[in-house]
Amino acid sequence: MAAKLTFWFELASTYSYLSAMRIDALAETAGVEVTWRPVPLGPIFGAQGWTTSPFNIYEAKGAYMWRDMDRLCAARGLTFRKPDPFPQNSIRAARVALAALETSHGPAFVRALYLAQFTQGKDIADPATIEEALRSAHLPASLAEAADDPTYKDALKAASAESIQKGLFGAPSFTVGDELFWGDDRLEDALNWAVSA
Amino acid sequence: MAAKLTFWFELASTYSYLSAMRIDALAETAGVEVTWRPVPLGPIFGAQGWTTSPFNIYEAKGAYMWRDMDRLCAARGLTFRKPDPFPQNSIRAARVALAALETSHGPAFVRALYLAQFTQGKDIADPATIEEALRSAHLPASLAEAADDPTYKDALKAASAESIQKGLFGAPSFTVGDELFWGDDRLEDALNWAVSA
Numbered sequence: 001m002a003a004k005l006t007f008w009f010e011l012a013s014t015y016s017y018l019s020a021m022r023i024d025a026l027a028e029t030a031g032v033e034v035t036w037r038p039v040p041l042g043p044i045f046g047a048q049g050w051t052t053s054p055f056n057i058y059e060a061k062g063a064y065m066w067r068d069m070d071r072l073c074a075a076r077g078l079t080f081r082k083p084d085p086f087p088q089n090s091i092r093a094a095r096v097a098l099a100a101l102e103t104s105h106g107p108a109f110v111r112a113l114y115l116a117q118f119t120q121g122k123d124i125a126d127p128a129t130i131e132e133a134l135r136s137a138h139l140p141a142s143l144a145e146a147a148d149d150p151t152y153k154d155a156l157k158a159a160s161a162e163s164i165q166k167g168l169f170g171a172p173s174f175t176v177g178d179e180l181f182w183g184d185d186r187l188e189d190a191l192n193w194a195v196s197a
Numbered sequence: 198m199a200a201k202l203t204f205w206f207e208l209a210s211t212y213s214y215l216s217a218m219r220i221d222a223l224a225e226t227a228g229v230e231v232t233w234r235p236v237p238l239g240p241i242f243g244a245q246g247w248t249t250s251p252f253n254i255y256e257a258k259g260a261y262m263w264r265d266m267d268r269l270c271a272a273r274g275l276t277f278r279k280p281d282p283f284p285q286n287s288i289r290a291a292r293v294a295l296a297a298l299e300t301s302h303g304p305a306f307v308r309a310l311y312l313a314q315f316t317q318g319k320d321i322a323d324p325a326t327i328e329e330a331l332r333s334a335h336l337p338a339s340l341a342e343a344a345d346d347p348t349y350k351d352a353l354k355a356a357s358a359e360s361i362q363k364g365l366f367g368a369p370s371f372t373v374g375d376e377l378f379w380g381d382d383r384l385e386d387a388l389n390w391a392v393s394a
């Protein structure tokens with residue numbers, strides 16, 4: 001049986017961008033099959049009494065995160081610019097991602113959204129950004145209709161509830177069965193766990 | 198000029214324990230000179246409106262941290278048990294650490310405190326624990342008097358203020374000049390930065 005790992009990402013999350021850009025190559029090397037799952041952090045943060053990203057609430061933590069992203073992106077050959085606004089409203093894009101991930105082009109669509117947001121200064125709440133990402137991932141523009149489709153609205157709410165039940169409190173997170181790993185820093189550990197499991 | 202790094206640790210912090218146990222070996226290999234500086238997180242957390250560890254305030258984050266520590270300690274050949282209470286009151290031990298760090302035995306004293314707390318279930322607020330750690334680091338028991346010495350009380354307060362000014366918001370942290378790295382996960386990056394600086 002192939003080793004399996006679930007990758008939980010929030011489309012507005014800086015560190016999720018880092019993992020999205022490298023998980024497929026690492027997983028292929030490790031022989032691990034990855035399931036990509038968008039998970040909005042809004043409800044998770046709301047459960048902790050936050051109305052925005054903790055990086056906005058806690059100033060020192062936020063200042064550090066932007067510097068950390070600059071350093072990490074430079075070291076990994078990625079360009080990076082701070083989105084405006086941050087965090088972006090990712091709900092509609094996440095519903096389209098759910099639809100895109102029913103095809104093999106889903107990860108490419110997700111990466112295109114991250115690149116638009118974190119390297120080109122585009123807003124992923126903008127339908128034009130979503131359509132452009134669909135095009136660049138060779139997916140039909142009609143998939144954008146998922147943003148208003150009750151099926152995907154419900155599926156995203158269910159994903160949120162499931163993630164909280166699994167103990168998630170941030171993104172990116174990785175799960176191997178009931179084992180939870182949080183943060184881009186734990187991606188290698190999570191893959192190793194999947195291989196050993 | 199030798200590469201230099203400052204290691205900011207909180208004696209009650211789980212992840213600071215992890216860094217304390219490995220920083221000297223890694224720094225020696227990298228050719229980096231390490232300055233050990235105790236920094237109480239109480240004032241830093243207080244500035245963010247918290248009256249206890251965020252691991253106690255945010256339940257999911259706390260549950261994850263204990264599991265993460267179990268996994269990391271197991272992988273590194275360290276034993277680990279959850280202290281009771283958590284977090285421990287580390288103020289008196291931190292003042293003694295300041296005095297101990299004026300000698301070359303300071304890091305050994307700090308490691309002895311971490312081992313007492315995180316592997317033997319001892320309370321570092323207990324004078325007996327502090328005295329035992331002094332003994333095991335080959336330091337005179339009289340150093341324990343630093344816990345009530347106004348010089349070290351003031352020095353610790355000054356360290357807190359300086360750390361906040363430097364942008365610290367948690368421990369362990371590492372600084373190389375004005376460059377800040379947060380978390381045991383960034384120890385290698387911080388050492389590399391020191392070498393390149």
